[in-house]
Amino acid sequence: MDKIELQSLVRKKSERVTFMPNSGKTTSDAWKNFVLIAIDGERGDYVKCINCDGVLRWKSRDGTHGLKTHLKYCSKPSTTRTMFDLPGITKAVSVPASVKSSVADSVVTMCAKDIRSFNIVDGDGFKEFVDKVLSVGAKYSGISATDILPSVTTVSRHLAEVVTAMFVRRIQQAESKPRPSRRIFVKTPPL
Ligand SMILES: [Zn+2]
Numbered sequence: 608m609d610k611i612e613l614q615s616l617v618r619k620k621s622e623r624v625t626f627m628p629n630s631g632k633t634t635s636d637a638w639k640n641f642v643l644i645a646i647d648g649e650r651g652d653y654v655k656c657i658n659c660d661g662v663l664r665w666k667s668r669d670g671t672h673g674l675k676t677h678l679k680y681c682s683k684p685s686t687t688r689t690m691f692d693l694p695g696i697t698k699a700v701s702v703p704a705s706v707k708s709s710v711a712d713s714v715v716t717m718c719a720k721d722i723r724s725f726n727i728v729d730g731d732g733f734k735e736f737v738d739k740v741l742s743v744g745a746k747y748s749g750i751s752a753t754d755i756l757p758s759v760t761t762v763s764r765h766l767a768e769v770v771t772a773m774f775v776r777r778i779q780q781a782e783s784k785p786r787p788s789r790r791i792f793v794k795t796p797p798l
Pocket residue numbers: 656657658659660661677678681682683
């Protein structure tokens with residue numbers, strides 16, 4: 608497939624095209640802005656810039672010079688936005704319906720096994736947790752749940768620290784509001 612055809616599939620968010628972070632031995636910061644492209648599940652010689660959705664020809668022997676050059680002239684340059692800052696890498700990647708369906712199956716299985724309510728998927732905290740896991744998974748491929756999930760004891764040890772940080776954040780947010788005479792209410796986060 609040529610670059611123009613691939614670019615149009617990317618723009619159309621075609622399900623034939625999937626993306627994955629370059630989790631090789633690379634350490635270059637340039638890779639925070641690019642994902643590898645697979646067509647019909649097969650890796651081609653292309654990468655996508657996550658800032659402008661532009662498709663670039665790239666082979667592993669090319670190094671990152673071409674990528675860095677693209678970033679200089681990228682139509683949507685951003686110094687702050689990286690793949691891992693996105694609210695879930697899913698925003699930059701179109702997920703095939705079959706994958707979404709298998710995730711839904713997993714949620715059902717989890718709720719059944721652990722006796723949890725289905726509306727766990729609506730929780731903002733749960734979504735943030737899943738985003739966190741996705742970004743860790745993108746950075747360290749091949750790890751399993753037990754490699755990153757803390758024990759109950761560890762979670763309870765982190766409780767005080769996290770709650771204090773939430774309090775501080777809420778107070779700072781309240782104080783940064785423009786009305787100086789505003790009274791500050793801080794809601795205690797549920798423990
Ligand atoms: Zn770009």
